[in-house]
Amino acid sequence: MSFAEILILAVSLSLDAAIVGVGAGALARVKPFVAFKIALLFGAFHVLMPLLGLLLGYGFREYLSAYGHIVGGGLLLLVGVQMLWESFQKEDTEREKDILRIRTLLVLAVATSIDAFVVGITFNFIPVNIPLAIGTISVTALLMSFIGIYLGNRGKLLVGNRIELLGAFVIFFLALKILLLS
Numbered sequence: 001m002s003f004a005e006i007l008i009l010a011v012s013l014s015l016d017a018a019i020v021g022v023g024a025g026a027l028a029r030v031k032p033f034v035a036f037k038i039a040l041l042f043g044a045f046h047v048l049m050p051l052l053g054l055l056l057g058y059g060f061r062e063y064l065s066a067y068g069h070i071v072g073g074g075l076l077l078l079v080g081v082q083m084l085w086e087s088f089q090k091e092d093t094e095r096e097k098d099i100l101r102i103r104t105l106l107v108l109a110v111a112t113s114i115d116a117f118v119v120g121i122t123f124n125f126i127p128v129n130i131p132l133a134i135g136t137i138s139v140t141a142l143l144m145s146f147i148g149i150y151l152g153n154r155g156k157l158l159v160g161n162r163i164e165l166l167g168a169f170v171i172f173f174l175a176l177k178i179l180l181l182s
Helices: 003-027 032-058 061-087 093-097 102-122 130-154 160-181
Strands: none
Touching: 003 032, 003 102, 003 130, 032 102, 032 130, 061 160, 102 130
């Protein structure tokens, strides 16, 4: 996987964190230091979850090595379907009201990084520089969530769930590339 493909994947995986950031910024007056702490939490989970996926997938590597590109592409395709489905769901305003509670933030950090967990599993089956990929995913999630909080705070850009459509299509194309060209 080239760096350009890793970066595209990282941006796609970080769209959830950016949207949550917009919601947090729009619903609560978040000071820059608090915004950075929230973004750091999201970035940390975008390190942990792919690593957990990588470790889990490693146990299956011997059994699936002949079909790894199919497994990897299939899992990415499932992530794309999930993102597509989520893009058409109504926003949960009750959950957003308590956006700054640590418990809520932890749940959101896990929820926005589940797709990174699945991608971590796929890293066992496709040629990729693991440290570069996980580092890029984490930094991108941190930056995009921080920018989302800033934009939400300013009230200039409230895009809602529809941005996940873009992420879903990007993931679909990466999955198809892996399935068809491997």
